[in-house]
Amino acid sequence: MKLISKINRSYIKYGIILFLLIDILFILLMNYGEQQETREELISGTEEIEKIIELNGSFPNFPPQYENYVVADDYVNSGTFKDTVMYNPEEKEMDEFLEYSFNKWINGKNYKIVHRHEAETFGRTFAMITPDITFILTLLFLGLMFFTRKVSEDIWSSFNLNIERLNRFSFKDPTKLELVESDIDEFQDLNNVLKKMSDRLSNDFYASKEFTANAAHELQTPLAFIKNKCEELFSDDSVPEHAILSIRDIYSSADQLSGITKALLLLDKIEHGQFNNDQHISVVKIFNEKVEHLKDIIADKQLHIDIINNEESQPLMDERLIHILIQNMLVNAIKYTPITGNITMTVNPSEFQIANSGEVPISNPERIFERFYKETVQVGSTGIGLAIVGKIAEHYNIEITYSFEDFKHIFSFTLPNC
Amino acid sequence: MKRTILLIEDDKNLQKAISSYLINSGYECDCTDSLIKGRALFEKYNYPIVLLDLNLPDGDGLEYIPYIKSLWEETGVLIISARDKLEDRIDGLNLGADDFLVKPFHLSELNARIQALLRRYNIGKKDIIQFNEIELDNTSQTVTINGELVSFSRKEYDLLLYFLINKGRVLTKESLFEHVWGENSVLMNNSDFIYTHMNRLRKKVKKHTGKDYIKTVYGFGYKLDYTN
Known part of the structure; x- marks a missing residue:
């Protein structure tokens, strides 16, 4: 994952949590603030009622907002707040209210004055505030992402350039590694x-x-x-x-x-890549050349050699190496094919195969291209010939596969650069 | 007249081994271990063949080749070096060297190469090697036995020539293998191919001459016997 995606992903992950926290905190603060304000309003409201009663001798009741009535002389209430649920005729439902009540002697009567205000519930505030917060935070978030991307492009430019140079760098070139200087320590x-x-x-x-x-x-x-x-x-x-x-x-x-x-x-x-005179070379041509070289041996063992050329395969390789590869494979095939056996070379556009008659499959096909590995203890075998083949194949990313079908050992060489 | 070969090789042991072999093979041999001494000798005498090592104490043998060729163009220059880089071969041959033999080589191979060089600079004369009833024409690469043209495969011909040049000497199967295949048998994972070649060659020679000229020696080598 790219660092920038990682950062953005963290932004989103922690952003959502942060957003929720901010939202809740905001709502709590708002609620608290509103409540304070409501209380002040309630108190100042009752003061007005008080004055009106003083002047007019009475104040009409508007439940649930305003109520006042004369109470017993011994009722004392210096001012209390209380949450209550009442029927709200405007909304025609039961609603939460904050109620402020107190007693006051006006014109010789003990009045209880009640003033209520619809309470700000959490849910209501939430519904009211969340869209705003979401909008602001999203805007902030997008801005931050854009900013980060811009800054990161700028910061990483020299880094990316260096990565590219490192990728291209090879010890085979005589040039030393040159990296772009960076002002970031x-x-x-x-x-x-x-x-x-x-x-x-x-x-x-x-x-x-x-x-x-x-x-x-x-x-x-x-x-x-x-x-x-x-x-x-x-x-x-x-x-x-x-x-x-x-x-x-x-x-x-x-x-x-x-x-x-x-x-x-x-x-x-x-x-060490010291064979690098790569050119497109005809595999069929080399096969024919090598068969010609080995014709005395082939005749002596009465081997039957077939070259099936489906379409010319011309891998990009150093000529000496492809020669060694084909020669060693062919020599190996001739050596292990019983007298009067067959050797078939098949050339396809991106692959060539060497198949030779045999009795039993090779027991460790994955090991025969290892250095000094010998399948059988045979005089005159050093195990190096195929190790060289393996190394050449590795050098050119040629994939070697072995299979045994119809009493035939089949070695396939899949070419990457045809 | 014996031909004199100039050998420039700084390894004293190898120098001795090569020179004693060459003397046994009927050449004269002047040995030296540096380019400066080699130059002094070359200015005094006319050598048909110079055997030149490349890594010498006073410089690279390669730089010496143009000098040799400028003084006496018909001197055959045979590089004998452990440096087995293609670049060295190409440089050597471009600078005028005639052949390149990589150490360690078989002395019989060295002899074959020297003979080939001597023949190469023997322009105008017919390049024919005669051995009893066998006549080998190296220009047309044909073999005549008792006046009758006998067909030999390329490898059989190479082997026969190798035997004729090294007649009377033991040629090991390793040396024969390298001569025919140009490689050490280890690299090809094979050393038994040479038996096939030898069997074919011996049969053919026996069939047409009636004599078993090529003898097995101690079971590890062969020898062209010229005593009978």
């Missing part, structure tokens, strides 16, 4: 922290890149030496056979080590 603090962090990450990125490259590079020369020394000994007739076999093991391990360093270097280069 909090944002400026954030900018500084981000800058510091990105500088450190970028240093780490380059350090790790350099380290892998250096490590792999520095290993190659001694490995070359070991391999070359062994090769020399292989052709040396004076070396006894049992020694040759030991040298053979040393040689084979050195060769494997050099292969692994190369593979790790390759994986690292893909991860």
Whole structure:
């Protein structure tokens, strides 16, 4: 949720509560004020009645507003207020009244004078005042919302700009992270922290890149030496056979080590995005090329290869990487297809599939693209070939799915950028 | 006349291994470990081949290539480097280098590349390699056995050429794999393909010559036997 919506939502939520409180408080205050006023009016009203009785000797009764009558001599009432319910002839219903009564000796008679006034009930005041309050508060509220939006747009503009820059930022670019300066301290603090962090990450990125490259590079020369020394000994007739076999093991391990360093270097280069000569490449063309390369092996295993080209698929990829991907998949398929089996490659507009005959489904299909995972303990398998495929797919957001149908392993590659 | 190769490599061990191999293969070899010394040697003698490392104590071997080519254009420059970046390859080749071999390489592969370079600068002459009844014409990439044209697939041809150049030497299956596939077998998750190629090649050679020239050695490599 955007901060502005969050703020507005809080405005509405707390605004309603606040509105109710204000409304009630207002009504209570109004009620109190009105009551005070009514009391004063009642008192001053009776004073007038008093004067009229004094002058005229009598005052007509207008119930329920005015009443006066002569009472017993011992009746004493210095002035009391009382709530009462009486019939209101104007409204023709029972109504609440506030009554003020007291006694007064006028011209030698003890009068009780009563003056009543319709009481302001809570409900009535509520109905009277609420629309006004609602109107004023709504106006205030809308104004505040508009104001907040304007201010927030202004405050967040540099922040949003920076977010955009951060989104576009990549360590692969040689340029450093540049953020828009802000006059708001909090944002400026954030900018500084981000800058510091990105500088450190970028240093780490380059350090790790350099380290892998250096490590792999520095290993190659001694490995070359070991391999070359062994090769020399292989052709040396004076070396006894049992020694040759030991040298053979040393040689084979050195060769494997050099292969692994190369593979790790390759994986690292893909991860660091160092293959970026992307272009649209015909998958069918590469398939055909690779089949041609492997035709001796295919002929030897009497495999039947089909390429079904439904519509040319041309993913945007670095040429070397798509070559490696297809080669390793094809080599893998050839390796695991039984003699006289079939390999079918299907190319669709946004996907290609490699299917090969097999007896049983792969037990852990989600793991075969992991580094150094081996489905079976087979001689001559390192588990790196498919890890490279997995890494390339990951780099280009290609989705790999595996299924087993009609005694066929089917690997589908769904391309995101066709 | 023996051909002399100039080797500029700063790793003393590797330098020794390469030079002793080259001498065993019938070349002369002058070794040096820096660009300055290499330059001094190159100004004095005419080398048909220069093996050049890139990361040298006194600079980048790449900068040395135009100099070599400006003095003697027909010198074959073969870069031997652990730097396996495409940019380096492209830069090297653009600057005039003839080939690029990434460390660690097989000495037999180095020999094959040197031979190819020597043949390349042997303009005008026919590029034919003869081994007993086998005649390999590298210009038309055809093989004639006992005067009869025999068809070989591209990979079989590459392998045969590799054996003829390295005759008498043990070629390991790893070296053969890299030669045919241009990659370490680890990267392709496969090392048994080479058996298929070897079986086909051996059968074909045996069928047309009647002799089993290519021998298995200790079960891990092969050798073109020229003694019989």
